Amino acid sequence: MxxxxxxxxxxxxxxxxxxxxxxxxxxxxxxxxxxxxxxxxxxxxxxxxxxxxxxxxxxxxxxxxxxxxxxxxxxxxxxxxxxxxxxxxxxxxxxxxxxxxxxxxxxxxxxxxxxxxxxxxxxxxxxxxxxxxxxxxxIDGEAESPGAGAYGPNPPEGSGESGPFTDPEEEDELGGRARQRSTVRQGALDRFTTDLTKLAAEGKLEPVIGREAEIERTVQVLCRRLKNNPIHVGDAGVGKTAITEGLAQRIVAGNVPQRLRDYAVYSLDMGSLIAGTKFRGDFEERVKRVVDEILKKEKAILFIDEIHT
Structure with a gap:
């Protein structure tokens, strides 16, 4: 190449x-x-x-x-x-x-x-x-402009011997001069998720009709101490996402048990998460950032659409 x-x-x-x-x-x-x-x-x-x-x-x-x-x-x-x-x-x-x-x-x-x-x-x-x-x-990677570099012969084919250097001894790789970011950047939750409870509070979600039993069962699972991760499965278009939107509306209305009061429901946008992932490990890094930010919040529910596919 x-x-x-x-x-x-x-x-x-x-x-x-x-x-x-x-x-x-x-x-x-x-x-x-x-x-x-x-x-x-x-x-x-x-x-x-x-x-x-x-x-x-x-x-x-x-x-x-x-x-x-x-x-x-x-x-x-x-x-x-x-x-x-x-x-x-x-x-x-x-x-x-x-x-x-x-x-x-x-x-x-x-x-x-x-x-x-x-x-x-x-x-x-x-x-x-x-x-x-x-x-x-x-950065536009295709619009590369050469800098002021020294030009010489092509690097010769080497023997593959490794140099006699050692690892950075007992030094923290993430230490040193980790500088504060000079520009304000969006967090992973802002970039890759949608706050459904915020949309519900603003009246931007459609009312959910005929899914009371499923929403109630979802609330019951979320209130468990262990194994409290509900998953909705079914054919396309039957209303799996609507159940989560109904949950967000219930939380905003206060129609949930005390354990779920004031929780925020974040819907993961898989399209935004995948977009621009050109390098190996790109996608995993973004998912890790989203999870890390979710874990920092005391009351948050992460909804992953189409997780069963």
Missing amino acids: KVSQQVQAIFNAAYNEAKLRGHEYLTPEHILYASLSFEQVRTILAACDADLDHLKHGMESYFEQKIPAVKDQEPIQTAGFQSVIERAVLQSQGSGKAEVGIPEVLVSLFDEERNYSAYYLRKSGVNRLHLLEVISHG
Whole structure:
């Protein structure tokens, strides 16, 4: 699979950086460090609220302390370097792209395990979900413009030997300079769910007729101490969603047991949840965010439409 001109320029710059510093190994950290000279990379990371200066200084410190220097020897690709490239190719193929772009390389660097490039990205304030959101919605990945990178020979085929660096010892991956987001972003519940109780309070839901028994049974199950997750099954169009809307109307009217008073019913919008999920793990990350925000609320019910399909 081909790589874009910008990605090739980053690989060239990474190779030149390793050779200029006399490094024995060509690592994912060289890719990340070289990419910081390219405008599109800086734009994406800045949109993720990354501290670019802290990231650059961290990489320079890593080079000084962890990478052995040799004389008159070509840098050897590590297994991690090759893994980053392979994962980026798989990401591009999964997205139906004809070539590997900068977004795929950045996500691959972030996903590389036991690696300082991912560690310093997290430490500088980059969050994986935020990175995916910026790539999917905030940056036009096709309109890549080359930055000021060094150009040189293509990275040579390496032996696959891994470099002599170790894991970030006893350091919290999520610690460091996790910076407060500079922009106000919608929470997962606001983006991917609909508050049915709010709609009921505003009179925007249709009255539910002839489903009193089903709604009452739903209320009984929700009031259990254990196994209190009701599921509605049936053919399309019989009114499964209407039962939940009827429940929301009952809660707003106060026609429920004390245990369910003041609860909010959130309907998960599967269309919004799936939209823009181009990368592996995208969908799971969004679901996790929704669940995490639901768990933070003391009185909330999550309705997943079409869960039985």
